Amino acid sequence: xxxxxxxxxxxxxxxxxxxxxxxxxxxxxxxxxxxxxxxxxxxxxxxxxxxxxxxxxxxxxxxxxxxxxxxxxxxxxxxxxxxxxxxxxxxxxxxxxxxxxxxxxxxxxxxxxxxxxxxxxxxxxxxxxxxxxxxxxxxxxxxxxxxxxxxxxxxxxxxxxxxxxxxxxxxxxxxxxxxxxxxxxxxxxxxxxxxxxxxxxxxxxxxxxxxxxxxxxxxxxxxxxxxxxxxxxxxxxxxxxxxxxxxxxxxxxxxxxxxxxxxxxxxxxxxxxxxxxxxxxxxxxxxxxxxxxxxxxxxxxxxxxxxxxxxxxxxxxxxxxxxxxxxxxxxxxxxxxxxxxxxxxxxxxxxxxxxx
Numbered sequence: 238x239x240x241x242x243x244x245x246x247x248x249x250x251x252x253x254x255x256x257x258x259x260x261x262x263x264x265x266x267x268x269x270x271x272x273x274x275x276x277x278x279x280x281x282x283x284x285x286x287x288x289x290x291x292x293x294x295x296x297x298x299x300x301x302x303x304x305x306x307x308x309x310x311x312x313x314x315x316x317x318x319x320x321x322x323x324x325x326x327x328x329x330x331x332x333x334x335x336x337x338x339x340x341x342x343x344x345x346x347x348x349x350x351x352x353x354x355x356x357x358x359x360x361x362x363x364x365x366x367x368x369x370x371x372x373x374x375x376x377x378x379x380x381x382x383x384x385x386x387x388x389x390x391x392x393x394x395x396x397x398x399x400x401x402x403x404x405x406x407x408x409x410x411x412x413x414x415x416x417x418x419x420x421x422x423x424x425x426x427x428x429x430x431x432x433x434x435x436x437x438x439x440x441x442x443x444x445x446x447x448x449x450x451x452x453x454x455x456x457x458x459x460x461x462x463x464x465x466x467x468x469x470x471x472x473x474x475x476x477x478x479x480x481x482x483x484x485x486x487x488x489x490x491x492x493x494x495x496x497x498x499x500x501x502x503x504x505x506x507x508x509x510x511x512x513x514x515x516x517x518x519x520x521x522x523x524x525x526x527x528x529x530x531x532x533x534x535x536x537x538x539x540x541x542x543x544x545x546x547x548x549x550x551x552x553x554x555x556x557x558x559x560x561x562x563x564x565x566x567x568x569x570x571x572x573x574x575x576x577x578x579x580x581x582x583x584x585x586x587x588x589x590x591x592x593x
Contacts, residue, residue, distance in 0.1 A: 251343055255414040258339045259299045264292045267334035280327045306425045309433055323433030333437045336418060341441060349451045354467040355440040361516050364466050365569050371462045372509060375473040379522045385513055386472040386480040388504035390497050393468035395431040398496040399423050402446050453490050466516060480506045518570055525570040535563055543586055
């Protein structure tokens with residue numbers, strides 16, 4: 238397999254990264270990032286009791302190539318679909334952040350503008366706004382018909398080829414010590430292939446892997462109206478024939494170069510008029526609605542938080558921040574009455590905690 242796009246784009250390579258990665262300053266920053274939102278977790282409290290020595294121990298293990306991650310803890314969630322999540326030990330999460338602190342800025346330079354998952358200043362809302370921009374552009378402000386290719390990768394995280402991923406990374410990173418650490422992280426997986434859901438490094442490596450697709454779409458196919466969020470991607474056009482051709486070309490490319498394939502049922506060409514499901518919304522020509530599954534998930538989360546709050550197992554600040562995040566997300570759709578009802582209920586439940 239030849240990674241011609243990667244070789245062209247990654248002409249500049251990086252060496253001598255190891256000292257920065259292993260520095261106490263980097264490990265301290267990594268610890269702060271790893272504990273964010275988990276300050277009162279027992280394992281964080283325990284690690285922080287002897288923070289300096291624990292970080293020095295991690296540094297020692299890295300410098301002398303003695304670092305070995307603990308086995309992942311695996312559990313199943315239904316959110317709303319069933320997913321297997323693999324959780325790393327806290328000290329291993331510190332190492333993941335330490336690695337990403339050093340190499341993420343390097344790869345970020347090669348990522349396209351319209352990749353929105355797990356990146357600073359991107360995210361769901363920016364992706365939805367970009368969708369609206371391309372929708373108006375293609376339909377000339379909803380005056381002509383527009384179509385999209387909405388596709389995703391079949392079993393993406395489970396089918397990532399770690400050998401190919403490492404080859405892509407190796408085109409950019411030449412520091413053999415950093416590559417040693419990346420190999421250890423990649424191979425800390427009970428399966429022979431793929432990457433575990435739940436790790437910071439998995440999210441980051443997933444973007445590196447599908448950046449190959451992004452570059453193919455942009456550089457080879459010359460497509461401007463394209464959005465990707467993890468393994469979901471959308472291409473806009475006025476021609477169903479063109480989108481069918483692009484779908485076939487993309488499937489050939491990812492199969493040959495990344496050992497992936499498009500999901501046969503979820504990859505389809507749709508008319509904008511019929512409403513496009515995307516990131517928890519159904520987007521029509523003139524309005525957006527929340528998907529019913531997304532709404533059920535929200536109500537379930539609010540009910541669980543209310544129960545935990547009554548048992549004094551969760552702080553109001555955390556609930557309030559979660560509520561504000563959901564409200565900002567939901568308000569992207571035409572949900573005035575819905576958000577008003579949920580806000581009123583929220584105020585009644587927590588009336589003694591906050592002056593609304």
